[in-house]
Amino acid sequence: xxxxxxxxxxxxGEEVLVMGALRALEKRDFTPVFIGNKSKIQAExxxxxxxxxxxxxDEFIDNNEDPARAIRRKKNxxxxxxxxxxxxxxNSGILSAGSTGALLAGGLFLAKRIEGIRRACLxxxxxxxxxxxxLMDTGANMDTKAEYLExxxxxxxxxxENVLAIKNPKIGxxxxxxxxxxGNKLTKETYKLLEKSNMNFIGNIxxxxxxxxxxxxxxxxGFDGNIAIKTAEGILSLLSKELKDVFYKSxxxxxxxxxxxxxxxxxxxxxxxxKVGGAPLLGVKSYVYKAHGSSxxxxxxxxxxxxxxxxxxxxxxxxxxxxx
Amino acid sequence: xxxxxxxxxxxxGEEVLVMGALRALEKRDFTPVFIGNKSKIQAExxxxxxxxxxxxxDEFIDNNEDPARAIRRKKNxxxxxxxxxxxxxxNSGILSAGSTGALLAGGLFLAKRIEGIRRACLxxxxxxxxxxxxLMDTGANMDTKAEYLExxxxxxxxxxENVLAIKNPKIGxxxxxxxxxxGNKLTKETYKLLEKSNMNFIGNIxxxxxxxxxxxxxxxxGFDGNIAIKTAEGILSLLSKELKDVFYKSxxxxxxxxxxxxxxxxxxxxxxxxKVGGAPLLGVKSYVYKAHGSSxxxxxxxxxxxxxxxxxxxxxxxxxxxxx
Numbered sequence: 001x002x003x004x005x006x007x008x009x010x011x012x013g014e015e016v017l018v019m020g021a022l023r024a025l026e027k028r029d030f031t032p033v034f035i036g037n038k039s040k041i042q043a044e045x046x047x048x049x050x051x052x053x054x055x056x057x058d059e060f061i062d063n064n065e066d067p068a069r070a071i072r073r074k075k076n077x078x079x080x081x082x083x084x085x086x087x088x089x090x091n092s093g094i095l096s097a098g099s100t101g102a103l104l105a106g107g108l109f110l111a112k113r114i115e116g117i118r119r120a121c122l123x124x125x126x127x128x129x130x131x132x133x134x135l136m137d138t139g140a141n142m143d144t145k146a147e148y149l150e151x152x153x154x155x156x157x158x159x160x161e162n163v164l165a166i167k168n169p170k171i172g173x174x175x176x177x178x179x180x181x182x183g184n185k186l187t188k189e190t191y192k193l194l195e196k197s198n199m200n201f202i203g204n205i206x207x208x209x210x211x212x213x214x215x216x217x218x219x220x221x222g223f224d225g226n227i228a229i230k231t232a233e234g235i236l237s238l239l240s241k242e243l244k245d246v247f248y249k250s251x252x253x254x255x256x257x258x259x260x261x262x263x264x265x266x267x268x269x270x271x272x273x274x275k276v277g278g279a280p281l282l283g284v285k286s287y288v289y290k291a292h293g294s295s296x297x298x299x300x301x302x303x304x305x306x307x308x309x310x311x312x313x314x315x316x317x318x319x320x321x322x323x324x
Numbered sequence: 325x326x327x328x329x330x331x332x333x334x335x336x337g338e339e340v341l342v343m344g345a346l347r348a349l350e351k352r353d354f355t356p357v358f359i360g361n362k363s364k365i366q367a368e369x370x371x372x373x374x375x376x377x378x379x380x381x382d383e384f385i386d387n388n389e390d391p392a393r394a395i396r397r398k399k400n401x402x403x404x405x406x407x408x409x410x411x412x413x414x415n416s417g418i419l420s421a422g423s424t425g426a427l428l429a430g431g432l433f434l435a436k437r438i439e440g441i442r443r444a445c446l447x448x449x450x451x452x453x454x455x456x457x458x459l460m461d462t463g464a465n466m467d468t469k470a471e472y473l474e475x476x477x478x479x480x481x482x483x484x485e486n487v488l489a490i491k492n493p494k495i496g497x498x499x500x501x502x503x504x505x506x507g508n509k510l511t512k513e514t515y516k517l518l519e520k521s522n523m524n525f526i527g528n529i530x531x532x533x534x535x536x537x538x539x540x541x542x543x544x545x546g547f548d549g550n551i552a553i554k555t556a557e558g559i560l561s562l563l564s565k566e567l568k569d570v571f572y573k574s575x576x577x578x579x580x581x582x583x584x585x586x587x588x589x590x591x592x593x594x595x596x597x598x599k600v601g602g603a604p605l606l607g608v609k610s611y612v613y614k615a616h617g618s619s620x621x622x623x624x625x626x627x628x629x630x631x632x633x634x635x636x637x638x639x640x641x642x643x644x645x646x647x648x
């Protein structure tokens with residue numbers, strides 16, 4: 001299997017994408033195809049370069065461009081080339097840490113949507129203590145409709161049943177209260193649709209239960225899902241800084257910190273986004289994974305391993321089967 | 325000044341409301357008027373009962389009722405009595421830890437909106453490290469319009485200038501990215517309105533900056549604002565539990581924890597909602613403060629002190645002056 005890796009878009013540059021792919025290669029067999037600036041990619045690969053393919057391009061799409069327009073016009077942008085190659089050979093996955101808008105627009109205009117699915121969405125695995133929770137959507141769609149959220153639920157169910165072998169996953173709806181009548185127009189409409197569906201709908205989930213593992217899928221408009229995960233990231237990073245301040249406050253604290261430092265690091269690492277590394281873009285006809293712009297090597301490694309699982313289990317075909 | 329205290333609605337019952345008011349009385353002069361079950365209130369007050377007024381009622385509105393309907397029909401519900409009394413004497417504040425929906429419906433139907441203000445909103449003070457940040461709205465309005473958010477900004481500005489003496493407060497907009505074109509229909513429209521306004525609009529604020537003090541007011545639809553604060557609460561409570569697990573992991577960790585325990589407690593306390601205790605319901609013609617259902621005595625004490633400041637500074641008149 002080939003993984004087409006867009007080497008533009010990561011905050012730390014080509015290095016994390018190339019080294020992340022090398023790390024993934026130690027665990028799984030696949031062919032990385034790096035799409036980007038050839039000399040920079042080669043500089044990272046050093047003497048190992050013959051194990052890979054490199055497709056050179058100097059063009060890319062950044063966060064400040066209109067994604068739909070850029071996807072249509074920039075034929076040689078790394079992400080456009082990746083989508084076209086994936087479509088041509090039919091058996092390649094795409095990994096990008098670049099613009100979410102461009103990745104989504106490419107999915108819609110180049111890969112195209114799965115028949116019967118009206119919107120694609122990002123399914124982000126949350127770092128829960130108990131079990132697995134996917135938050136869907138985390139930013140692909142703003143101003144979502146109830147029927148789209150229902151489709152996200154269906155795709156999440158198929159994904160979890162196949163990739164993670166979770167039978168009849170629990171589907172919840174992100175809301176401001178647990179009671180049925182709570183929420184905005186969107187959540188009230190979605191609640192009614194989900195109640196009538198064949199899914200294992202367990203009702204509204206409050207944002208304070210985001211990481212407590214109550215549901216396997218938490219459905220949300222992309223705006224709200226994004227607010228939720230970014231709030232969570234912000235608080236985690238703030239508290240980790242605050243803890244450091246406490247540790248350096250006195251000599252006694254420094255000594256105490258020395259004792260518990262490693263256990264604390266492990267605890268924070270269990271909530272790190274790098275553990276998962278990326279999120280599948282569900283609903284399009286190519287296997288696409290979005291990595292964080294701020295990804296490190298570990299995040300890219302884990303994103304590629306996740307993407308390979310997603311491809312192995314032929315989730316796109318399974319979703320097509322479920323929709324028909 | 326009288327503070328009309330709805331003694332129904334707090335998860336821990338009459339005790340936190342009565343004892344919280346007693347604590348506030350040690351710092352400020354006012355008359356608590358407890359509205360609720362007389363014998364339960366008296367049981368908490370014990371021998372101090374002659375320093376207060378008690379208005380007996382057995383009726384109240386809970387979270388499962390349709391708030392607008394209940395406000396209209398339940399003439400003797402504690403919150404309805406509070407609103408009617410506040411209106412009658414014109415110089416009393418209202419504190420409630422009960423149903424937000426009922427508080428809002430009472431504001432709209434009994435106190436009425438300030439002329440020129442189309443929606444009331446809850447302005448929650450966030451526990452930031454640097455300076456003051458109000459998140460507006462945190463749950464009074466679902467499906468907000470851009471013009472309402474602009475009005476929230478104006479009310480936030482008047483509140484901060486008067487109650488906290490912050491000159492020309494920085495107004496931000498909660499969004500999924502800092503770029504102007506990011507977001508949903510609501511945030512894009514609101515961005516344009518705020519740009520044209522006379523307020524000190526500093527642009528979009530990402531949810532990861534909720535507690536970093538970048539803006540003095542963060543404007544949000546009540547659904548989104550509620551998702552953000554509840555996510556933050558959830559993560560704070562989760563991490564505080566996780567830390568306890570780390571501390572009990574080994575004897576060495578227990579010893580280390582003993583050393584830093586107090587500093588850690590202080591750190592977590594600085595992020596506790598109890599520090600502020602409540603949020604003003606801005607936009608209605610009565611001085612109303614909403615306390616958390618899960619409030620403890622400290623939270624109620626601080627909510628009452630905040631409410632007294634809000635009344636002292638005659639913020640409602642100032643908002644009326646600003647609107648004209």
